[in-house]
Amino acid sequence: MEIECITVGEFQVNTYLIRDTASGQAAIIDTGETAELAAYLASLQPQPDIRMILLTHGHLDHAGALTGLQQQFDVPTYLPRLEQPLFATLPQQGDWFGAPHMNRPCGRIDHYVDDGDIIQLGETTLHFISTPGHTPGQGCYYDDKDIFVGDTLFAGSVGRSDLPLGDPALMQQSLHKLMQLPGHLRVHSGHGPVTTLDRERETNPFLTFLRN
Numbered sequence: 001m002e003i004e005c006i007t008v009g010e011f012q013v014n015t016y017l018i019r020d021t022a023s024g025q026a027a028i029i030d031t032g033e034t035a036e037l038a039a040y041l042a043s044l045q046p047q048p049d050i051r052m053i054l055l056t057h058g059h060l061d062h063a064g065a066l067t068g069l070q071q072q073f074d075v076p077t078y079l080p081r082l083e084q085p086l087f088a089t090l091p092q093q094g095d096w097f098g099a100p101h102m103n104r105p106c107g108r109i110d111h112y113v114d115d116g117d118i119i120q121l122g123e124t125t126l127h128f129i130s131t132p133g134h135t136p137g138q139g140c141y142y143d144d145k146d147i148f149v150g151d152t153l154f155a156g157s158v159g160r161s162d163l164p165l166g167d168p169a170l171m172q173q174s175l176h177k178l179m180q181l182p183g184h185l186r187v188h189s190g191h192g193p194v195t196t197l198d199r200e201r202e203t204n205p206f207l208t209f210l211r212n
């Protein structure tokens with residue numbers, strides 16, 4: 001799998017263009033909240049063979065540009081099933097941050113994913129693991145080398161669980177669950193640099209509860 005990280009928008013969110021090397025089939029992971037990602041993708045030559053949009057969670061900086069992106073790429077879109085209540089608030093989320101200009105329409109969801117679901121992209125098998133806490137349905141997509149964690153885990157930090165519909169106790173459980181996955185997995189977060197599960201297990205100050 002080839003991975004390109006495109007950082008966009010006021011929140012500097014990491015969106016990803018991933019490509020199955022064997023087939024060339026591609027997917028977008030998260031959208032940002034502006035037209036930046038759509039413009040970047042339109043500029044690529046040759047055009048990527050985009051087959052799907054995968055959302056890690058429903059915060060506006062990750063899912064706000066979905067409607068615009070779907071006008072350009074009319075492909076199936078996946079959202080964690082448990083994320084529906086938060087996703088439905090996209091038209092008001094800008095208000096939460098004192099930024100009503102960032103309120104966005106919801107866009108179309110074609111498939112709801114549940115813990116353990118598998119999504120096939122060419123010859124790449126993506127697994128979905130549900131890791132609620134930052135949001136009610138936040139989840140991660142991974143293969144045998146890479147994991148896309150949204151705002152569950154960052155290099156040296158973890159996602160906030162004090163925002164509306166966040167849950168600190170669930171967050172602790174989800175971090176524990178996430179750390180059961182193979183440590184060599186490269187972690188591609190919603191914000192900030194790449195890391196690995198092993199590195200975070202050993203050095204992340206917010207994961208000391210896992211080391212005691």
Ligand SMILES: [Zn+2]
Pocket residue numbers: 057059062134151
């Ligand atoms: Zn978030």
